[in-house]
Amino acid sequence: MLIRILPPSAVPPSDITPEPAYYRRREILARMGLGAAALLAAGCGDAAAPAAPAAPANTAAGLKIARRSEQAGGETVTPFETTSTYNNYYEFGTDKGDPSRSAHSLRTRPWSVAVDGECEAPGRIDLDALIRPHALEERIYRHRCVEAWSIVVPWLGFPLADLLKRFKPTSKAKYVAFETLYDKEQMPLARWSGLDLPYREGLRIDEAMHPLAFVSVGMYGKVLPNQNGAPLRLTIPWKYGYKSIKSVVRIRFTERQPVTTWNQMAPQEYGFYSNVDPAVDHPRWSQATERRLGELFKRKTLPFNGYPEVAPLYAGMDPKKLY
Template sequence: MLIRVPPPHPIRSSQITSERVYADRRRLVAQLGLSAVALLTGCGKSEPTAAASPAADVTKSGQAGGGALAELTIARRSEQAGGEVVTPFSDSSTYNNYYEFGTSKDEPARNAGTLRTRPWTVAVDGECEAPGSIGIEDILKLSALEERIYRFRCVEAWSMVVPWVGFALGDFLARFKPTSKARYVAFETLHDREQMPLARYAGFELPYVEGLRIDEAMHPLTLLSVGMYGRALPNQNGAPLRLIVPWKYGYKSIKSIMRVRFVENEPPTTWKKLEAREYGFYSNVNPDVSHPRWSQATERRLGELFKHKTLLYNGYPEVASLYAGMDPVKFH
């Protein structure tokens, strides 16, 4: 049963955070306090607080067998979100899109415990000189793990700030020696009806497929992620291996990767096949290019009361050169 609590001020409903977060009065009061300080000082950003730190807010949601998330050994850390407050783990791990485990935001955290992340093997093939398969344990040994705090923007106009753990995707791909014909990289998610009994209701063809142009995949910002908040990925967040492409809408950052293919032509991706007008191949965050059904000029940060202005390329202008001369509307 949903109980709606009327707001104390005349704020539009689109500006109000979710009821679950609103009910957490301590977080609401803290956020209002931060907002008041920002207004008084003219500062638009706040430094992370202890409450947002990884160690302070880790739960066991979504893990097969109910076990705690394994801690990861992190060699380097970098803050790449402009000093914005890190979204609490309890929000980023329970408000997810993972249609194979349910089509509402709270279902994946409840249902993804059926996903078995060990053993896990990724096949790499296509236009490369050294195709092969590699297990997750060996993937974890390929490069030193680093933590990167990134903004993460969903096409649905909500967002979060997450300390992801992993290493550059380009380092992984280079090991398989892509040829000159490898102009794109396609990725596939696990498709297993036994582990994902709700997949039949996903509403699109499976397995889930996403893709990047090869220069996007090799860009140093593109992360092959194995964890978040200093620990292994929860199942609902894409365990054991997912992409993070921080300047694109979140559906480009495919979860639970089982296959990687180097291809010559643009791969047919899941959401573009379903509705190309709404979910293009490039899907770069751009406040000036609206979704056909809503504006992208602002976004709602999970756990916060007021909206943020959306930043071009989600605040990562160093990728702009990848799209020089391309029409952002035509090539959305």
């Protein structure tokens, strides 16, 4: 007999919100008089968000959910209207409301991803060919931004390991480097971003192969909005948000630790590992607490953002030096 052992972050099925209630959550909130939750996001220091867009429609690719999993401790999902209008995507503006106003210029078809480096089967793969073989999952994850705000989002996609294994990384592949699209025509505001573009991120190979590491191609049951990283992005829930790179066009297996954008720009503030750790403060603010967008009061930040199953990846490491 097979016995399924759930990770510490999982919750019993009895505690999961029923599917019909989840998809009617905005209607329920409206009846409770909570429809203005997104307005509280302005309390995190940014101007009020623009008018909320409608949830994106499916494309011809047809994103079908094969299975769902609750991996956010049964917490309330942040409304789509909030997560789609309060974004960090500097290629489309540095204010949180800029991307939802400006990212419409991003063309997400055709789209392909090049994979090379220390692997036996390098190549370029078309987005739809990449998505088609996978039984897409919906995973509800917590996310914590280094700026002390947080959200809970239902992502649609597949494990990052499933993508990486098909290119057969060699024993020399110690790290995985990721690069986002950079197109001055599609991203006219990028010249004022202050970043050395294209945006780059990276993971150690064992982090990238961890079951929680996810490739997201949709959210809230629909394809990704441009401002949230269309057409595909990483979702690494135990790390600060800037590690979850958007609009990926290149993946490279490397033997040495790759250069990453924020670590290159401000290494004293943004480490390569960037694990959520309430005991290690950012030089300009505490990481001990966070404010969930849509909530008035702060809450305690959880180690590894509440995903303790990743802790063995960092056994013996000094989090104050390798932050």
